[in-house]
Amino acid sequence: MAMPGRAQQAAGGRFAFADTTLLRDTLGLSFEGLFPLADSLKISPDTLRALSIRYRYSLAQMVRLSDSLGVEVDSVGPVMRRERFNPLAAGRRRTNTFTYTSGYTIDQNATTWNNNVDYNFVSGPLFLRNNTSVLTNRYKAGVYTRVQQTRSSSTEAGWTFSRDFSLGGRAILDGYDNRTPGAFGSENETKGDYQISMRSRHQPARGLTSELNLFSGVVNLSNLSQQKRGLSGDLNGRLRYVRGGWLTNEANGQLTGNLARTRIPGASDYTRTEDLSGNLRGTLGLYTGAPVGFNLNYNLRDSRVETPASVPSYLTGRDSIQQVLSGDQGIDMSLRVRRDNDRYLNFGQRFGYARQASATAVTSQNSRRDRGFTMTGRYGFHSISLDGDFGRTLTTNEYPQRGGTSGGYGEHVDGRSVEGSLEWALTPRVSAKLNGRVNLSQSRYFTIGTYLNPPVPRDQYDQSYRAEGRYTFSQRFNTALGLEVSRSLYVNIPAASTAANNEIRSYRADWRWTYHLLPGLTATQRNQMVADYLHYTFLPTSADRLSLDYHTYTELNADITPRFHVDVTHDIRYQPTGGYAPLDPPLNDGSTYFSQTDDSRTTTLRATMTYTPAPVISLTIRPEYTTIDRKAISEGVATPQRASRTLNFSGGAHLNLPVGRRGQLTGGFDRTFRSDAITTYTSGAPSTAPTAEYDYWTGNLQLSWSL
Amino acid sequence: MVPVNARRLARLGILLSAWLSATGAIGTCPFFKPTQPESPDRPPIIPDYSSPAATLLTMAKGVEDKSTSNGQSVYMDALAESSAADPGDGRAFHAFFDLRDLQEHSTSWDRNRDWNKQLEPVMYSDLVRKYSYPYLMTWEPNEACPQGNCNDTESSTDALLHRKYRIMGLVKRGTATDTLPVAIGAADLYFVKSANAANKWVIALWQDFAITGADTATLGKRRLDTQ
Numbered sequence: 001m002a003m004p005g006r007a008q009q010a011a012g013g014r015f016a017f018a019d020t021t022l023l024r025d026t027l028g029l030s031f032e033g034l035f036p037l038a039d040s041l042k043i044s045p046d047t048l049r050a051l052s053i054r055y056r057y058s059l060a061q062m063v064r065l066s067d068s069l070g071v072e073v074d075s076v077g078p079v080m081r082r083e084r085f086n087p088l089a090a091g092r093r094r095t096n097t098f099t100y101t102s103g104y105t106i107d108q109n110a111t112t113w114n115n116n117v118d119y120n121f122v123s124g125p126l127f128l129r130n131n132t133s134v135l136t137n138r139y140k141a142g143v144y145t146r147v148q149q150t151r152s153s154s155t156e157a158g159w160t161f162s163r164d165f166s167l168g169g170r171a172i173l174d175g176y177d178n179r180t181p182g183a184f185g186s187e188n189e190t191k192g193d194y195q196i197s198m199r200s201r202h203q204p205a206r207g208l209t210s211e212l213n214l215f216s217g218v219v220n221l222s223n224l225s226q227q228k229r230g231l232s233g234d235l236n237g238r239l240r241y242v243r244g245g246w247l248t249n250e251a252n253g254q255l256t257g258n259l260a261r262t263r264i265p266g267a268s269d270y271t272r273t274e275d276l277s278g279n280l281r282g283t284l285g286l287y288t289g290a291p292v293g294f295n296l297n298y299n300l301r302d303s304r305v306e307t308p309a310s311v312p313s314y315l316t317g318r319d320s321i322q323q324v325l326s327g328d329q330g331i332d333m334s335l336r337v338r339r340d341n342d343r344y345l346n347f348g349q350r351f352g353y354a355r356q357a358s359a360t361a362v363t364s365q366n367s368r369r370d371r372g373f374t375m376t377g378r379y380g381f382h383s384i385s386l387d388g389d390f391g392r393t394l395t396t397n398e399y400p401q402r403g404g405t406s407g408g409y410g411e412h413v414d415g416r417s418v419e420g421s422l423e424w425a426l427t428p429r430v431s432a433k434l435n436g437r438v439n440l441s442q443s444r445y446f447t448i449g450t451y452l453n454p455p456v457p458r459d460q461y462d463q464s465y466r467a468e469g470r471y472t473f474s475q476r477f478n479t480a481l482g483l484e485v486s487r488s489l490y491v492n493i494p495a496a497s498t499a500a501n502n503e504i505r506s507y508r509a510d511w512r513w514t515y516h517l518l519p520g521l522t523a524t525q526r527n528q529m530v531a532d533y534l535h536y537t538f539l540p541t542s543a544d545r546l547s548l549d550y551h552t553y554t555e556l557n558a559d560i561t562p563r564f565h566v567d568v569t570h571d572i573r574y575q576p577t578g579g580y581a582p583l584d585p586p587l588n589d590g591s592t593y594f595s596q597t598d599d600s601r602t603t604t605l606r607a608t609m610t611y612t613p614a615p616v617i618s619l620t621i622r623p624e625y626t627t628i629d630r631k632a633i634s635e636g637v638a639t640p641q642r643a644s645r646t647l648n649f650s651g652g653a654h655l656n657l658p659v660g661r662r663g664q665l666t667g668g669f670d671r672t673f674r675s676d677a678i679t680t681y682t683s684g685a686p687s688t689a690p691t692a693e694y695d696y697w698t699g700n701l702q703l704s705w706s707l
Numbered sequence: 708m709v710p711v712n713a714r715r716l717a718r719l720g721i722l723l724s725a726w727l728s729a730t731g732a733i734g735t736c737p738f739f740k741p742t743q744p745e746s747p748d749r750p751p752i753i754p755d756y757s758s759p760a761a762t763l764l765t766m767a768k769g770v771e772d773k774s775t776s777n778g779q780s781v782y783m784d785a786l787a788e789s790s791a792a793d794p795g796d797g798r799a800f801h802a803f804f805d806l807r808d809l810q811e812h813s814t815s816w817d818r819n820r821d822w823n824k825q826l827e828p829v830m831y832s833d834l835v836r837k838y839s840y841p842y843l844m845t846w847e848p849n850e851a852c853p854q855g856n857c858n859d860t861e862s863s864t865d866a867l868l869h870r871k872y873r874i875m876g877l878v879k880r881g882t883a884t885d886t887l888p889v890a891i892g893a894a895d896l897y898f899v900k901s902a903n904a905a906n907k908w909v910i911a912l913w914q915d916f917a918i919t920g921a922d923t924a925t926l927g928k929r930r931l932d933t934q
Binding site: 180187225386402416418420422436440442455456459460461463489491492493494495496497498500501536537538543547549573577598602604626628630642644646678689690692 | 715719722726729730738739740741742744745746747748749750751752753754757758775776777779780781806813814817818828829832858859860861862863906
């Protein structure tokens with residue numbers, strides 16, 4: 001178990017390099033077993049961790065809720081939030097809650113003020129809900145201050161006739177204002193939806209549950225580009241069918257539409273417009289818990305939005321209506337053959353088609369059609385684990401009006417990838433990992449209409465191999481060494497564009513160690529060396545470049561007292577770059593030598609001191625000093641080009657303060673001072689610019705209050 | 708040490724051979740081999756992004772190239788890329804417009820939309836085809852920047868430069884060469900050092916401004932004109 005606020009050391013060979021941070025002291029969350037769980041759920045660890053923090057659910061709670069709600073782990077939070085506003089989910093238990101949250105954020109040139117009210121009242125069959133938020137942003141640009149305000153309010157009241165049926169009404173009001181001094185930029189938008197609301201739940205048969213909701217009423221929209229008034233409707237539902245342990249099927253659907261009279265602001269006549277969008281999404285699972293299982297996801301979405309255009313219609317003489325069409329359809333399926341978490345093979349196939357309005361002409365659609373096959377597998381035995389991943393995706397994109405009326409172009413992309421990993425826990429203290437991957441992406445183009453300037457057909461090829469070894473001497477000391485080689489090819493095909501074809505070979509070595517020197521004192525160091533060799537395939541060797549990068553990062557973490565914590569980091573980077581020049585006198589074999597042309601050295605020393613006199617407040621001081629020196633080198637003689645010295649100093653307080661019994665004040669504020677001194681050299685003569693200094697407040701405070 | 712028997716080592720050997728042959732390291736499998744390109748017929752731009760100033764110079768060369776060789780590619784590579792599908796720079800590119808340009812395009816451009824790297828090739832393509840004359844692009848310090856503070860700031864990881872830009876068409880009239888303004892304006896350019904490529908500076912934010920008194924379109928306007 002790691003100390004509070006310290007990185008957690010994960011155990012086990014496969015997750016030897018897993019590292020995460022405990023937040024249990026502040027949010028009551030911990031991430032024990034994060035990496036194996038993320039691996040098992042096929043979700044990235046940082047996503048799983050972010051979801052846990054965002055919705056304040058522990059990992060175990062998220063998995064439990066995912067199972068019971070029958071949704072993916074990443075949908076648990078949104079579903080739970082949505083259900084808070086569902087009167088059928090709340091039942092008839094008397095509830096009267098009021099929550100007010102206000103946040104104020106101040107940056108160097110902008111401030112944000114956010115106010116949010118959430119009211120929920122349930123008394124027997126009667127329910128009333130309101131959620132209102134007002135967000136105000138102020139941006140300072142020179143002497144101007146631009147103010148943006150976004151307002152939204154949703155109120156719903158009704159009667160729950162039974163456990164499965166409710167009827168009521170709701171009003172959704174939205175507003176947006178943008179005020180800029182002077183004659184430019186001011187605009188506003190208002191939108192109101194007034195609807196009756198009907199919610200129902202059904203369980204017509206064992207294992208079959210469904211929900212059907214209907215919202216219908218009038219809509220009133222007014223903004224810079226249109227005024228729209230008419231009828232609106234939203235019909236949505238959910239169907240879930242479970243049979244034994246072998247079949248699950250869940251489908252969600254929604255149909256929304258408007259039937260309205262619309263005009264451009266200032267126009268005399270209204271024109272009839274019809275907006276319609278439909279969305280169906282579902283998942284079918286067969287024997288998902290068995291050694292051989294099948295999963296199918298499908299989605300279908302279609303949308304049509306009609307807006308007026310300031311071009312008179314040929315037939316009616318009124319403003320014409322332009323239709324913005326978009327939609328997508330797709331299925332992806334996977335066949336899983338699984339013995340246990342260490343021995344499985346998955347085959348996946350995907351077909352998809354999407355179209356969306358073109359940026360250059362909204363009535364024209366860009367489209368994307370793709371089909372892909374993937375195969376992933378793992379085989380573990382004893383202390384060795386082998387992972388493999390293969391994929392091929394064929395995509396066709398079409399941009400029919402990329403060049404306006406002259407037409408556009410289409411693109412065929414053939415993407416191929418393969419990756420393999422071998423992890424070997426040689427002893428309880430020593431583990432090794434080998435990884436190799438190869439990608440090839442081939443892009444080919446065809447013209448639509450008379451478009452003259454399609455992109456150049458090209459291939460992009462990447463391969464890399466990495467070997468990594470880790471040695472854990474004790475709980476107090478561990479170290480790791482990694483070596484990586486990679487090769488990238490950028491290949492344009494036609495003669496007119498192949499001159500810049502190039503190949504980059506990179507060699508990287510990194511070594512890191514962590515030593516728990518004393519109780520309360522830990523040192524960590526990371527060292528990295530990188531060499532990038534850039535070779536132009538069709539150019540003489542003199543065009544080749546070499547970039548070197550030597551980087552050392554050292555960090556000391558010290559708990560001076562239980563309430564006083566200090567972090568000190570020292571960062572040094574040295575980057576010589578250059579080209580290749582012939583030997584003097586030149587040799588007949590064309591040999592060249594590395595001729596350094598640039599020299600860049602960057603050093604940063606940073607300290608963070610945090611004093612926590614009480615759990616509700618911490619005080620932080622953060623000084624940082626950075627030096628950057630650049631030199632140009634010609635024939636071995638270094639000439640300074642630029643030198644900069646930057647001092648950053650910030651100090652502030654962070655709060656987590658109860659306000660009364662039901663309030664909480666969180667956040668912090670800092671005062672930041674920055675000073676830049678820059679010297680530039682012209683023909684070796686220094687020219688020092690006046691020191692630039694900045695001094696400003698930053699902060700973010702959130703007050704939440706519940707009744 | 709955990710024992711691993713010869714049979715399993717043999718399986719590992721087979722796997723290794725399969726890997727080497729599938730990736731083209733041995734044998735003739737073409738599945739992962741890139742296409743053989745044609746020989747070049749003109750010299751390319753050799754891009755240099757080793758400092759913010761070098762990046763601007765490379766962009767200028769990219770515009771002057773007018774997409775006849777690798778001009779579009781070197782221009783686009785000067786803009787930050789955050790896409791996970793690509794070895795990203797760790798930041799994305801966003802462009803913001805002068806209020807006068809926004810006002811002029813209020814019906815064709817939704818001010819809530821984001822001008823990102825995906826839209827920039829449209830502008831480049833439109834810009835270089837606008838006139839058939841050769842182009843000349845120059846950058847110079849902006850000593851009258853609208854935000855007030857015109858000092859460039861630079862750290863080891865980011866930099867803010869205030870620059871005026873000028874793209875001119877070079878029109879030959881007999882032996883003399885006249886210039887035709889194509890785009891003139893100013894920009895606050897926020898550079899970041901690429902998270903993946905060593906010593907590469909790319910533009911993450913481009914705040915465009917019209918220059919008082921200049922009646923030629925800004926690059927921001929050229930961007931919006933394509934919408």
